[in-house]
Amino acid sequence: MSSGELAQTAQEADSPPAGSVRLDHVTHQYGRGGGAFTAVGPVDLTVPAGEFLVLVGASGCGKSTLLRLIAGFERPTHGSVRVSGAEPRPGTAAGVVFQTPRLFPWRTVRGNIDLALRYAGVDRAQRLERRAELLARVGLEGTEKRRVWEISGGQQQRVAIARALAADNPLLLLDEPFAALDALTRERLQEDVRRVTERSGRTAVFVTHSAEEAVFLGSRIVVLTRSPGTVALDLPITLPRGDVDAEELRGSREFAELRAQVSHAVKVAAAV
Numbered sequence: 001m002s003s004g005e006l007a008q009t010a011q012e013a014d015s016p017p018a019g020s021v022r023l024d025h026v027t028h029q030y031g032r033g034g035g036a037f038t039a040v041g042p043v044d045l046t047v048p049a050g051e052f053l054v055l056v057g058a059s060g061c062g063k064s065t066l067l068r069l070i071a072g073f074e075r076p077t078h079g080s081v082r083v084s085g086a087e088p089r090p091g092t093a094a095g096v097v098f099q100t101p102r103l104f105p106w107r108t109v110r111g112n113i114d115l116a117l118r119y120a121g122v123d124r125a126q127r128l129e130r131r132a133e134l135l136a137r138v139g140l141e142g143t144e145k146r147r148v149w150e151i152s153g154g155q156q157q158r159v160a161i162a163r164a165l166a167a168d169n170p171l172l173l174l175d176e177p178f179a180a181l182d183a184l185t186r187e188r189l190q191e192d193v194r195r196v197t198e199r200s201g202r203t204a205v206f207v208t209h210s211a212e213e214a215v216f217l218g219s220r221i222v223v224l225t226r227s228p229g230t231v232a233l234d235l236p237i238t239l240p241r242g243d244v245d246a247e248e249l250r251g252s253r254e255f256a257e258l259r260a261q262v263s264h265a266v267k268v269a270a271a272v
């Protein structure tokens, strides 16, 4: 093997896996000079590929700012953000799901998904199959021809999730995606997201106010202090994953204990 090949092999061995996230001493300020406001930091965080990280904290502590930094929508004032080993570029670093679905309301479900597939470079011949697969994954079979304004808020959010999955991006970022939904729809979508991310092996970073949602979804929970948000608690969640009975899991003693622990940590962190 030539030295060039050796160097390349070493580089490949060292290169971080697709979907991994690394924040090194990240601080973010909005505004400049005397009017600058520090929203987060300093934060050091490494998210290995395949992990489901949930960020929890009081309103205004900087959760969305952290997510926007990972998505590449913002650049850190200090420190560095890396996604799959590179500086994140907006639109390509991750699939993003926001609190409101942000779909094209005059288009059909099919039109919204196809647009995402086209943007992701999926050629025409493969689009039909990919679209059907994505809609099945989020439980929306048979809705292709309906316009966005004709389907419910929960269904719209499912379309947004399918759209974020369309790019086959190894990283999924979700910013309180179920906050505006009723409790039943919210629980169903939590189950969908848990299943979809697990089956596809994607890394997920999910923002929520809810300790219950965090414990159900996360394989790890990070609680942030009040603004400027820093890591107050970094908690691995050891609840069973894979094919679990969601009702049973939510009703278990271990689940209740973790929810109480996270809830308490959020209150303490907000007061620091």
Ligand SMILES: Nc1ncnc2c1ncn2[C@@H]1O[C@H](COP(=O)(O)OP(=O)(O)OP(=O)(O)O)[C@@H](O)[C@H]1O
Binding pocket: 030, 031, 037, 039, 057, 058, 059, 060, 061, 062, 063, 064, 065, 066, 209, 227
């Ligand atoms: N574009 C901006 N310009 C100035 N300040 C901002 C901007 N975006 C957010 N902030 C401020 O930064 C802080 C963190 O905001 P961020 O939205 O990240 O918090 P959050 O934890 O996601 O809040 P919430 O849970 O209420 O959505 C807040 O004090 C907010 O007012």
